[in-house]
Amino acid sequence: MSASGNWRIAPQPGEVIDRSQKVNFTWNGSPASGYAGDTIVSALMASGVRVMSRSFKYHRPRGVITATFFDPNCSFQVGQEPNVRGAHRMVRNGDDVNAQNAWPSLNFDIRAANQVVGRFLGPGFYYKTFIKPQKLWPAYQKVLSTFAPGGAPPAIGTPQEIFDKRFVHPDVLVAGGGPAGMAAAIEAARTGAKVILVEEEYELGGHLRYGGTESLATLAALRAEVASFDNIEVLTDSVVSGRYDDNWVGVVQRSGIWAKERMIKARVGTLVVAAGLIERPYVFEGNDLPGVMLATAALRLIGLHAVKPGTSAVVFTANSTGDEAIERLRAAGVSIARVLDARKGENVTRALGRGQVSGVEAGDGSKTSADLLITATGWTAPTSLLNMAGDRPVWNAAGARFTPSELFHSSVMAAGGIVGDGTTAELIAHGRAVGIEAASRARGEAAKPVAALIPDAHPALFQSTTVGFLDLSEDVKNKDIVSAAKEGYDSSELAKRFTTSAMGPSQGKLEMVNTMAVLAEATGRDFQSTGTTVWRPPYAPISLGALAGRVFEPDRVSPMQLWHEAHGAKDMVAAQWIRPEHYGNPQAEALNVRSNVGIIDLTPLGKLDLHGPDIVKLLNLAYTNTWDNLAVGSVRYGVMCAEDGVVMDDGVTGRLGDDHYLMTTTSSGAGNVWDWLEMWLQTVHREWQVTITPVTTALVSINVAGPNSRELLSRITDIDLDPAVFGYMKVRQGTVAGVADCIVWRIGFTGELSYEIHVPASYGLHVWETLLEVGKDLGVAPFGIEAQRILRLEKGHFIVGQDTDGLTQAYEAGLGGLVKLAKEDFSGKPELVWQEALAGNYSHLVAVETVDPLLVPAEASQIVENGNEIVGRITSSRMSPTLKRSVCLAHVPASLSTPGSRLTIVLENGDRAAAIVREDLAFVDPEGVRLRG
């Protein structure tokens, strides 16, 4: 229903609209307009729109009630963006604004039929029906899910907007830019403190903005004073979303020219919460009709946007704000049909009308015609941020509202209306006192109390009849709470969960206290023992975009990646790195390594540079084997186990100097191993002198593998490669391809003679290209990860995480020889001592040959006994180009681990295949002749 026409009134002294700038937008597809500075809702109200949405459950028409960000009835779909808070968001040219929850249209909504059957849709009705027949539940459920409230999700392919983050370290951060908050910021700044003042609305002022001439004068003075301090940063249209441990405070800055939203993370000295008060709705029959509005909503519409909210009003007032609204409505040209004063015992019991208020029934039964019903029945202190600092609010019966306790952390203070009532001057004075103390606490001085404001006496008004709406966003009625309590859901948490009251978008800001009041009355308990539920962060909804910020997921590639891609590499993602899987034919690449020479880019290999006199102690603790006697110029392979004895990582560490080692880790374990070593150094052995520098990306690693590798490398290095002086498991430093300070070590993951070269990263490509250039006659070719996996499998070398899992202890991985239990201590030792005592009675990693040599079972194929009993699995499996047959590693139980044991493998298609356990893990060159040559 709409009352078309122009509802804009004469210019108001505090209005925020710019009448010289018209804004054109569409409302449900039809052209609409407003002025710059209008919110979506004020523009709609000005052109006579009264129904803003349909409600969630009953699809009842709903209009403006609070005219603030948290107005439960004013969420809109704006273009692709759902749930836009239309009483807060400024309308912009070209906005495509649509009502939510309405189908086929806002004025005629088919699901409004739910109202007719509403008596059957009590709390938890869905728990009580659709139970039988069970088969039909999925169909019911599909229908139910079409009733989900809210807007439509952005369409697939909607581009990501720009969001950003910022980090700040203010001495004092003030949440709330009303009179008390501004005063607190001013006084804190006067002491020299660095202050951030955060205001949810578009400008500072709080309720002074719509409070009349005197308020506006006070506001102008405060704003000028704020502006006079360079050390106050004002953030408007921003909200403090949460307070976390150690005063880590999140602020969401909504509008800005650089980003749609910005998440500001602040480490705050003292957080001052000056959130003011939220006006509380009143519950009575018809209280959700468009035209029922809070006094502050009327004051805002008139004062800020010069919009007349109706023609004829009944005002139900219990306080000075309601009284003020009467004057302001009258001045705006709204006739006051009747005033009902709660302080004189008068009451309102019913709003009359269909789809729009047409009259009001008072407590005495008399009826008055009106299109507006304004209520001013009390306040709720939004103690959310204080709760997050430990506060448990207490019920102040005289003031009929919760007030903060003294329980919260001393790095957080409350100022102004959230604490208690006072004149504007008193609120400002309180703010000033809190500001001085906040700055003092931020300087580290002992906390001193600040005299609190006391709430004024106020009638306790929550509900007049039991058939009104308690939670407008969830369509929960007060009688639903009563039913819930009768059914046994009678604690605040159970009642809330059962009815979903206070679970909707406003998260209890409007409905929590009324819910408690209704529950207290239904259960005969007092308010305090009924309790309050914990306000959980965030204080206001935050977009996922703002939380994520700029998507910062850098691609990790080696300096040779462009070369790889230019030479036909097929990329794969492995351990966060993008790297070549192969260059077209992995089988040929592997064969070339066996017969000629290949080079592979192993830059992702984790590399840690270790310096210090106590490295050996660290290595002995982290690795299972012994490191006391590693000579300068030698490298050693080691395995790390977690404290449960489970294999965690492996790699080669070389001794480059007396107190200088280079450790390599697996690519995926690079970060974890660094963390792990630092953990030992920083928490257990702080006396050890070891410095760890991660150099993974500082060094390019190239492995040169194959029978021709020595010849190839000798052509470009000054290092003496004579096997008599540079044998297997040795390390040398020298010049390679003209690049000084390269580290070269002889190891052999592939099973071939091979040299691993670690080159300063910026020269990596040069060395890579030089190797290929000078080795053409030797048959040199690059090989990728896939060929390396084939080669290592042929050699029977395991991969941590593939041939081991989250439970594989060292002995089960066949690493018993590397576990030196005689060492005094090392990570995992107690578990491994115990495993060793099992004398082989655990699962084993074995090499397996399928009976059909051409059958390559998929990795993860299960090994079974007695039908479907799982006893093991294939961990690695490939066709070997060298042997022209499949080669596999597998985990098998002790009973099946002896060479010659026959295994049954379940293939992907369900067929069974036979396989035999081999004598040796290595399929190729078990004696290691090629490797050590």
Add this chain to the structure above:
Amino acid sequence: MALGNASTSRTPTASVGGARKGSRPARYSAFDIFRRGVTHADWPRSFNEHELKKSYDVVIIGAGVHGLACAYYLAKNHGITNVAVIEKAYMGGGGSGRNTAIIRSNYLTPEGVRFYDRSVKLYEDLAVDLNYNVMFSQRGHLTLAHNDASLRTMHWRAEVNKLQGINSSVIDAKEVGKIVPYLDVTDHARYPILGALYHPPGGIIRHDAVNWGYARAAGHLGVEIHQQTEVLGIETAGGKVTGVRTSRGNISAPIVVNCTAGWASTICDMVDVKMPLVTHPLQAAVTEPVKVFLPAVIVSGSLHVYVSQTDRGELVFGASVDPYPSYSLRGSLEFTEGLATHILELIPSIGSLKLLRQWAGLCDMTPDYSPIMGITPVEGFLVDVGWGTYGFKAGPVSGEQMAQLVATGRTPELIAAFDLARFADGRLVGEKGAASVGH
């Protein structure tokens, strides 16, 4: 009911009828809703309050889904109704009301698969069994793989699942995109989706309804649920449990079942039973509602996030447990930031959706990520703890099996592998591979 030995027993094929002391519950059906709607008749209380008695046959500590289910099956399957469930706050207020309500059975170990499969079957029939619609929506469960290592783990899980008769298979990125069009399945994503483990019977449930349904049904069979009653100590004599001290008085009982989470080791400490548990917070968050667009449960281990959309339109998110042990139920800002970052990598178009609320629950982690169930060195003191991040999924089967243990005095086969002694004997049941964000 001698509970000192560790022999095993099979699940009884038929439920044993027992003395039913409780009143008959009000029937829930469309017809009854209609009738009461017309007559404006109130629904009777679902949960009754009781004075604490001096003694019970069985005391269950913790009125979460495990404790309530155990009480229900004790009464229903075994006729044991002189049972008190003691809860320090309100029922379903711990992990049972804080989880993300995902149900599945695609685990990694054969023991885990069998056990959770039984749980899924009980969940499938639970609404009818309890006459309470728990709104189990078997919408399908996708565990995404973004690299070849996780794809390999998915294959492993699928193979184990298939051999156990579980509907579970690995599908490619294209099929993933067909099931959930909103997911970015292109190969230019930073961590492209290579495929997924698809588990059609997995889904989500209304966790509160499960808790309340069990409580209501158990209460009507005669079980007493005592909320706002804190256990202060457990009495023993000669190595046997004799009773429980509570904030509302002392109770004598020969059998005490610890069904708590978060405080499981604290309770076990009362009888000097040491538990290999480390407690970590697990955080979750929910967005404002939007119209339903996510038809399946999405899990990404590599991106440490899982998400589903409720019938109310909210997206429910979770991630891995916090990296440090803590009892804090306060959420962190960093958690929501990480969550949002990863969600937008999976579903890039929903940056404007707004996070509404975050919370945390407590998870007792065991060394092998499997629970600890059964007898302890103290006779009559039983545990059903150490559920890590899996507790809610296992509620019904745990309750059923623990009830059978209490009633028969013998450890049922289905939970024999999860005994406390396994840590001393080296029989770990490794579920870590299915656990790192395996929800």
